[in-house]
Amino acid sequence: MTIVVGLTGGIASGKSTVSAIFREMNIPVIDADQIAKEVVQNGRVAYSKIVEAFGKEILQEDLEINRAALGQIIFHNEQERQKLNSIVHPEVRSEMLKQKEQLIAEQYQLVVLDIPLLFESKLTYLVDQVIVVHVNELVQLERLQKRNNLSKEDALARIKSQLPLTEKAKMADFIIDNNGSIDETKEQVIKLVSKLTN
């Protein structure tokens, strides 16, 4: 029997970092962010819907979507964000489901679904257990600003577009504390995997 684990957290809390540790342990990870990038490429159904909804202003010279420009719109406007979500999320959901079924058919013991908006989009039904990657607010803000080269205001806008991380932690089956070093996080992931698989 495959155990399907949902991996979530806040923006820049460390989901990708934890996913990389799972992959190193040969545990497959389905990455919602990655799928969300693929389904909006030029030629895909969601691409035309986005151009129709947001206009050609959000396109780059090569006609692909300018993610920074679209981010500026949707992280500062709830209505626009819902509009984008309603175009992209159904496509992401069905692709994730397809990949999950495939990995279950391959009889993996553990499969991880990395979904930033697992709670916000009410997707917990897709998984058996939920892991939340937690950091305190200051660490989250600092890592987000640094990684995306964002002003404090833009970083806070992104953080505020999600459920507060502490609320997510309350709904978790397991919490990984990623305030410390990557090695400390790795230790927690290794312990968790042995708990889930034994």
Ligand SMILES: CC(C)(COP(=O)(O)OP(=O)(O)OC[C@H]1O[C@@H](n2cnc3c(N)ncnc32)[C@H](O)[C@@H]1O)[C@@H](O)C(=O)NCCC(=O)NCCS
């Ligand atoms: C707005 C976009 C173009 C910005 O792209 P960008 O390359 O700057 O960011 P990236 O996609 O890597 O996302 C980074 C993080 O932002 C957060 N985030 C992304 N979209 C959203 C959203 N709609 N609501 C809240 N948080 C979001 C997530 O924590 C995500 O991990 C892009 O995030 C997007 O298409 N979002 C809509 C699809 C979506 O919800 N994706 C996230 C989970 S499926």
Ligand SMILES: Nc1ncnc2c1ncn2[C@@H]1O[C@H](COP(=O)(O)OP(=O)(O)OP(=O)(O)O)[C@@H](O)[C@H]1O
């Ligand atoms: N324990 C850690 N110590 C120092 N830096 C870290 C640690 N964990 C993650 N980081 C850094 O913090 C940033 C955010 O981490 P990561 O990309 O894994 O988060 P995420 O939750 O996947 O983000 P998002 O949902 O926004 O894509 C990255 O630049 C990463 O290198």
